[in-house]
Amino acid sequence: MTKQIRQLDRVVIRFAGDSGDGMQLTGDRFTSETAQLGNDISTLPNFPAEIRAPAGTLPGVSSFQVHFADYDILTPGDAPNVLVAMNPAALKANLTDLPRGADIIVNTDEFTKRNLAKVGYASSPLDDDTLDGYAVHPVALTSMTIGALAELDVSKKDAERAKNMFALGLLSWMYSRPYESTLRFLERKFAKRPELVAANVAAFKAGWNFGETTEDFSVRYEVKPAKMPAGTYRNITGNAALSLGIVAAGVRSGLPVFLGAYPITPASDILHELSKHKRLGVTTMQAEDEIAAIGAALGASYGGALGVTTTSGPGVALKSETISLAVALELPLLIVDVQRAGPSTGMPTKTEQADLNIALFGRHGEAPVAVIAPKSPSDCFYAALEAARIALTYRTPVILLSDNYVANGSEPWLLPDVESLPDLRVEFASAPNGEDGTTFLPYLRDPQTLARPWAIPGTPGLEHRIGGLEKADKTGDISYDPANHDFMVRTRAARIETIPVPDVEVEDPDGDARVLVLGWGSTYGPIGAACRALRQRGLPVAQAHLRHLAPMPANLGAVLRSYDRVVIPEMNLGQLAHVIRARYLVDAIGYNQVRGLPFTAAELETMLEEVLKNV
Amino acid sequence: MSEPVALKLTAKDFKSDQEVRWCPGCGDYAILAAVQQFMPELNIPRENIVFVSGIGCSSRFPYYMNTYGMHSIHGRAPAIATGLSVSRPDLSVWVVTGDGDALSIGGNHLIHALRRNVNLKILLFNNRIYGLTKGQYSPTSEVGKITKSTPVGSADAPFNPISLALGAEATFVGRTIDSDRKHLQSVLRAAAEHEGSAFVEIYQNCNIFNDGAFDQLKDPGIRDDHLIRLEHGQPITFGKDGQFCVVHPPGGFGLEVRETANTPAEEIVVHDAGVADPAYAFALSRLPGFDLRNTPIGVFRSVARPSYDSVVQAQVAEAKASVTETPEQQLAGLLGSGDTWTIVG
Numbered sequence: 001m002t003k004q005i006r007q008l009d010r011v012v013i014r015f016a017g018d019s020g021d022g023m024q025l026t027g028d029r030f031t032s033e034t035a036q037l038g039n040d041i042s043t044l045p046n047f048p049a050e051i052r053a054p055a056g057t058l059p060g061v062s063s064f065q066v067h068f069a070d071y072d073i074l075t076p077g078d079a080p081n082v083l084v085a086m087n088p089a090a091l092k093a094n095l096t097d098l099p100r101g102a103d104i105i106v107n108t109d110e111f112t113k114r115n116l117a118k119v120g121y122a123s124s125p126l127d128d129d130t131l132d133g134y135a136v137h138p139v140a141l142t143s144m145t146i147g148a149l150a151e152l153d154v155s156k157k158d159a160e161r162a163k164n165m166f167a168l169g170l171l172s173w174m175y176s177r178p179y180e181s182t183l184r185f186l187e188r189k190f191a192k193r194p195e196l197v198a199a200n201v202a203a204f205k206a207g208w209n210f211g212e213t214t215e216d217f218s219v220r221y222e223v224k225p226a227k228m229p230a231g232t233y234r235n236i237t238g239n240a241a242l243s244l245g246i247v248a249a250g251v252r253s254g255l256p257v258f259l260g261a262y263p264i265t266p267a268s269d270i271l272h273e274l275s276k277h278k279r280l281g282v283t284t285m286q287a288e289d290e291i292a293a294i295g296a297a298l299g300a301s302y303g304g305a306l307g308v309t310t311t312s313g314p315g316v317a318l319k320s321e322t323i324s325l326a327v328a329l330e331l332p333l334l335i336v337d338v339q340r341a342g343p344s345t346g347m348p349t350k351t352e353q354a355d356l357n358i359a360l361f362g363r364h365g366e367a368p369v370a371v372i373a374p375k376s377p378s379d380c381f382y383a384a385l386e387a388a389r390i391a392l393t394y395r396t397p398v399i400l401l402s403d404n405y406v407a408n409g410s411e412p413w414l415l416p417d418v419e420s421l422p423d424l425r426v427e428f429a430s431a432p433n434g435e436d437g438t439t440f441l442p443y444l445r446d447p448q449t450l451a452r453p454w455a456i457p458g459t460p461g462l463e464h465r466i467g468g469l470e471k472a473d474k475t476g477d478i479s480y481d482p483a484n485h486d487f488m489v490r491t492r493a494a495r496i497e498t499i500p501v502p503d504v505e506v507e508d509p510d511g512d513a514r515v516l517v518l519g520w521g522s523t524y525g526p527i528g529a530a531c532r533a534l535r536q537r538g539l540p541v542a543q544a545h546l547r548h549l550a551p552m553p554a555n556l557g558a559v560l561r562s563y564d565r566v567v568i569p570e571m572n573l574g575q576l577a578h579v580i581r582a583r584y585l586v587d588a589i590g591y592n593q594v595r596g597l598p599f600t601a602a603e604l605e606t607m608l609e610e611v612l613k614n615v
Numbered sequence: 616m617s618e619p620v621a622l623k624l625t626a627k628d629f630k631s632d633q634e635v636r637w638c639p640g641c642g643d644y645a646i647l648a649a650v651q652q653f654m655p656e657l658n659i660p661r662e663n664i665v666f667v668s669g670i671g672c673s674s675r676f677p678y679y680m681n682t683y684g685m686h687s688i689h690g691r692a693p694a695i696a697t698g699l700s701v702s703r704p705d706l707s708v709w710v711v712t713g714d715g716d717a718l719s720i721g722g723n724h725l726i727h728a729l730r731r732n733v734n735l736k737i738l739l740f741n742n743r744i745y746g747l748t749k750g751q752y753s754p755t756s757e758v759g760k761i762t763k764s765t766p767v768g769s770a771d772a773p774f775n776p777i778s779l780a781l782g783a784e785a786t787f788v789g790r791t792i793d794s795d796r797k798h799l800q801s802v803l804r805a806a807a808e809h810e811g812s813a814f815v816e817i818y819q820n821c822n823i824f825n826d827g828a829f830d831q832l833k834d835p836g837i838r839d840d841h842l843i844r845l846e847h848g849q850p851i852t853f854g855k856d857g858q859f860c861v862v863h864p865p866g867g868f869g870l871e872v873r874e875t876a877n878t879p880a881e882e883i884v885v886h887d888a889g890v891a892d893p894a895y896a897f898a899l900s901r902l903p904g905f906d907l908r909n910t911p912i913g914v915f916r917s918v919a920r921p922s923y924d925s926v927v928q929a930q931v932a933e934a935k936a937s938v939t940e941t942p943e944q945q946l947a948g949l950l951g952s953g954d955t956w957t958i959v960g
């Protein structure tokens with residue numbers, strides 16, 4: 001039968017199922033196929049903290065959302081146009097996010113009395129009016145998969161497990177995705193078990209053919225490639241990009257990278273990734289705790305490596321004392337905080353931006369450090385390089401504030417030319433710097449950068465001692481002199497405050513906006529999408545986004561003061577707004593949400609429209 | 616390889632220009648002098664030696680050594696030194712710590728450094744008190760210790776640092792005393808020669824807050840009846856006239872002290888620091904209980920196991936050996952790995 005083909009400019013699909021249903025993998029593959037086609041993409045996984053919550057329950061639901069379009073997009077999409085629900089729990093957990101009219105593909109085989117009861121459905125939503133207004137496509141996914149594999153030599157369990165590939169095949173057909181990369185992927189993944197390659201490929205093809213033949217799916221969709229700058233792309237998550245940024249910082253500085261880390265969600269993937277790059281001189285150590293992890297990284301920095309430690313909020317709290325030591329020692333150190341919802345264990349797999357305060361202020365004594373936040377998954381690469389540049393040039397700890405949303409979300413990344421990446425080479429001290437030509441002054445500063453010499457052990461003639469006790473200016477000897485302490489505290493503050501960082505850029509295409517939306521970190525996408533939507537409706541609004549939170553860009557005060565209203569959306573209770581008010585005496589309005597989820601563009605649009613009405 | 620050139624360093628070369636500021640009479644002075652006098656023996660250039668310490672009176676040590684040094688934060692020296700040692704195998708890294716620093720706040724880092732067998736020489740100055748904070752009891756203070764924080768006596772049982780180190784899989788464990796320079800240096804020598812973590816407990820007198828804590832081991836009149844000097848390959852006898860010995864009673868788990876006169880010579884334990892089973896060294900460590908009678912000093916255990924540093928370095932070296940491309944080329948390959956696509960302009 002010939003199918004009608006309809007053009008769309010954008011689609012949001014959410015794959016949802018039990019944690020054991022392989023939804024992350026399914027989403028990943030669909031994303032990869034979509035990338036091959038040249039659409040712009042943004043993805044968002046959402047999974048429970050439990051490795052295997054009880055099967056079929058609401059807490060066990062895992063989902064993956066992918067947004068793709070024929071133009072450049074900024075977010076994984078507010079609401080799905082299509083939901084793939086592998087069981088009743090997946091349907092129930094995601095239905096509220098679905099606008100009426102959306103397509104729902106359900107695996108009817110899982111809608112048994114028992115499974116319905118598990119999630120509190122008294123009757124099947126497929127039979128009552130629950131799904132009125134949606135385009136429901138009931139598909140017996142499990143039994144059709146098993147049927148399609150009947151001839152193959154696989155167990156029933158393995159056959160059943162291939163049902164996610166059936167779903168992927170169906171969706172790939174619906175959206176006209178090229179599937180060669182998926183077939184290659186399956187061959188790689190199951191290289192050691194050819195029977196599973198055959199089973200998964202057969203399930204995928206069965207899904208594709210089902211779409212082709214069944215009358216239920218009368219329309220096929222196409223989304224044309226987006227116009228993106230020429231070059232080679234790959235799809236990348238924030239954690240992967242951040243890891244590569246650290247590797248690149250090692251290559252571009254010529255220094256060995258030493259990572260000390262203690263496993264914690266959602267930062268562990270960076271440890272996993274970096275542990276693969278020994279060839280490029282990256283040493284990783286899984287320490288006994290977060291304190292040891294940063295201690296070892298600092299010890300490595302002292303020895304002339306690029307010391308890095310990666311963690312999430314609870315780990316940052318543990319590292320606090322060592323960060324202060326690094327401030328006193330004035331050594332380079334990169335601290336990565338992939339934020340998650342807190343306090344305490346909070347919601348480990350959910351996102352939040354509530355560690356800005358601890359990054360800026362969470363240390364004893366006057367202990368300023370540089371703080372940087374990436375705005376999107378691929379930006380994590382450049383943010384890591386920038387953090388390393390500041391750490392190495394200014395001999396200071398730098399905190400890189402990623403979060404679960406950018407860490408696990410993905411987008412296409414135009415691969416940079418290695419030669420175009422910043423040159424991070426450093427010079428170690430090699431000779432005495434005292435006026436007499438023989439003494440070494442470990443705290444004599446470079447007048448430009450205020451950085452002290454990095455004199456690593458092994459350098460003859462520069463033997464010296466450093467420590468947490470207050471040091472006399474220049475000599476670094478222990479000093480309790482009041483005036484010296486005052487001077488050193490102010491100097492350490494000035495060291496950070498005077499690091500040159502790029503001016504903040506304002507996006508205000510027509511230059512007539514009176515309201516500025518200021519964001520930082522991962523809210524860039526939703527804020528940008530909301531601003532675009534408003535502008536398309538003729539409502540002018542300006543957007544500025546902070547990458548450098550300490551020090552802040554020199555032009556920020558002037559920018560803030562040139563608007564009638566400043567709105568600061570944050571996934572916390574107003575931490576940046578607090579700083580902005582204190583530093584610039586600007587009456588910024590906070591818009592705050594801490595639900596463990598990113599902002600939707602729609603909610604920001606609604607909020608901003610209100611603000612615009614009132615200026 | 617050519618013969619190492621004799622550097623002809625002296626104790627003076629290891630003295631820094633900083634004024635030493637321990638209380639007059641503190642045992643730390645004796646240890647500092649012993650270490651400074653011992654250092655030239657290593658024949659390692661000063662710039663390749665690093666002392667890393669935590670916080671405490673003892674942890675001021677690095678300031679006084681004319682080598683590289685870091686006075687870090689309370690309890691964390693083993694962690695910091697681990698990162699340094701692993702990334703710089705060319706250095707000789709020493710950790711100086713106290714009983715509070717190593718066994719209380721830093722207990723976790725100590726045991727993990729030992730189990731990993733990081734190439735660190737760890738000197739624990741045990742004065743059985745918190746010196747720097749002015750005299751609170753420590754994790755090695757005897758039960759019932761009266762201090763500022765325990766006016767009616769401490770309630771908790773102490774650690775035996777040697778037993779603890781052995782339980783933590785230490786490959787080298789020794790004990791010595793601040794006042795016996797020759798012995799102290801002999802243990803340092805053995806520690807320095809050891810590949811991997813060498814843990815050395817040094818009994819140190821804090822004459823301000825815990826004076827005389829080790830007097831039985833120092834008083835020439837009685838010390839020989841208290842001290843068991845462990846010598847590798849020698850039968851373990853002690854006492855002024857060798858009147859005591861150590862035996863392993865059949866059926867028992869541990870070691871016991873007997874009178875030599877009533878013990879057949881073949882029953883006396885011959886000390887072997889290389890016994891693979893740590894139970895032997897552990898049994899030695901339990902001989903004194905917590906009074907100082909029957910206190911072994913010397914090397915309890917010295918066994919070979921690859922250091923963490925060497926294993927990690929070998930992994931990196933092996934990975935690097937397989938590469939022919941420049942780092943930039945490798946990086947370009949890495950960035951472009953996985954599923955990529957090209958958009959032509």
Ligand SMILES: Cc1ncc(C[n+]2csc(CCOP(=O)(O)OP(=O)(O)O)c2C)c(N)n1
Nearest residue numbers: 670671672673689713714715716745746747
């Ligand atoms: C995080 C932290 N907690 C507490 C202290 C205070 N403090 C400094 S030294 C010390 C105990 C030192 O005892 P020990 O390690 O036995 O060293 P000693 O002074 O006896 O040589 C304490 C509690 C500190 N410096 N840092």
Ligand code: SF4
Nearest residue numbers: 638641672746821822
């Ligand atoms: S307080 Fe005790 S340990 Fe500290 S310097 Fe004085 S005597 Fe030595």
Ligand SMILES: [Mg+2]
Nearest residue numbers: 713714742744
């Ligand atoms: Mg002490």
